[in-house]
Amino acid sequence: MPRGESSPGAAGWLRWAHGFPLVLLLLLPSWATYATIERPAEGEDHLLFYSIPDLTRDPLTIPPALIFTPLVNTETDQLILVTVLISTFGVLVERRLGILPALAIFWGASTAAALGAGVILHALHPFLDHVHAIDEAWRRLFNGGSAGGIGLMGAYTALSPRPWLWLGVFGAWELGFWLVQLRNFTPTFHLIAFPTGYLLARLFLRRAAGKHGAPM
Numbered sequence: 367m368p369r370g371e372s373s374p375g376a377a378g379w380l381r382w383a384h385g386f387p388l389v390l391l392l393l394l395p396s397w398a399t400y401a402t403i404e405r406p407a408e409g410e411d412h413l414l415f416y417s418i419p420d421l422t423r424d425p426l427t428i429p430p431a432l433i434f435t436p437l438v439n440t441e442t443d444q445l446i447l448v449t450v451l452i453s454t455f456g457v458l459v460e461r462r463l464g465i466l467p468a469l470a471i472f473w474g475a476s477t478a479a480a481l482g483a484g485v486i487l488h489a490l491h492p493f494l495d496h497v498h499a500i501d502e503a504w505r506r507l508f509n510g511g512s513a514g515g516i517g518l519m520g521a522y523t524a525l526s527p528r529p530w531l532w533l534g535v536f537g538a539w540e541l542g543f544w545l546v547q548l549r550n551f552t553p554t555f556h557l558i559a560f561p562t563g564y565l566l567a568r569l570f571l572r573r574a575a576g577k578h579g580a581p582m
Contacts (some may be wrong), residue, residue: 388465389456392472395437396448396511400497405507414438415507418484436476436511444510451515454493455522462525467570468518475517478562479555480508486554501565503551510550513559520563524571536560 399414406412415438416431439445452472460468487503494500516536523532544553 387457387460389452389460389468389472392437392452392456392469392511392514393449396439396445396472399438400440400442400445403438403440405509412465412507415509416480417507418487418504421481421484421488432477432480433473434482435509436473436514438509439511440509444512445575448511448515452511453521455518456515459518459521459525463521463567463574465564468521471517471521471566471570472511474512474566475520475559475562476511476514479513479517479559481557482555483551487551499550508552508555513555516556517559517563520560521567524564524567 367466381552386457403414413427413430414434416435417427420427426528439448456468459471487500490500491504497502506570519536523529523536526532540553540556
């Protein structure tokens with residue numbers, strides 16, 4: 367084989383690697399933490415988890431939590447949901463916008479959801495601390511990439527020619543899952559993450575259109 371030419375097998379591998387959706391790499395720490403980490407007891411501080419009272423009690427712990435918490439998944443249903451969302455909507459968003467916008471949407475939606483839900487809970491807790499869902503959310507530690515995954519779903523909704531279809535799917539899913547299993551504060555994170563992902567995708571589309579001088 368002449369020097370500088372790759373073998374057919376190597377060329378095929380390079381083509382496969384070039385087309386591999388890098389957003390799927392987010393699943394590696396998700397599966398690893400599921401296998402190795404358990405969520406600490408309520409009230410314990412941990413850099414890999416997000417405690418809403420820390421927004422006012424210990425704000426310096428919030429930035430590390432916002433970086434690492436979306437990669438930490440400790441529950442089976444949580445892991446399945448994150449895997450499905452990233453391997454579908456994450457891959458589709460990466461193909462349309464690129465890997466950096468996809469990652470920005472994942473972490474941006476996670477951050478907006480964590481901070482937004484935290485502010486809402488701070489407003490509700492003094493008046494509704496006797497409500498189980500509110501009190502539990504105040505005491506528990508949060509983790510997982512479901513908000514980031516829902517953000518990617520919102521982003522794909524912005525990219526889809528049928529956005530109302532995906533908005534309906536999201537609404538039906540959240541309502542059904544809450545009624546059947548959750549009955550807690552978690553959907554608040556998702557209800558913030560979905561429009562955040564949608565708006566970020568529109569922003570990236572606008573920037574791309576501006577670079578190419580084409581109207582949206």
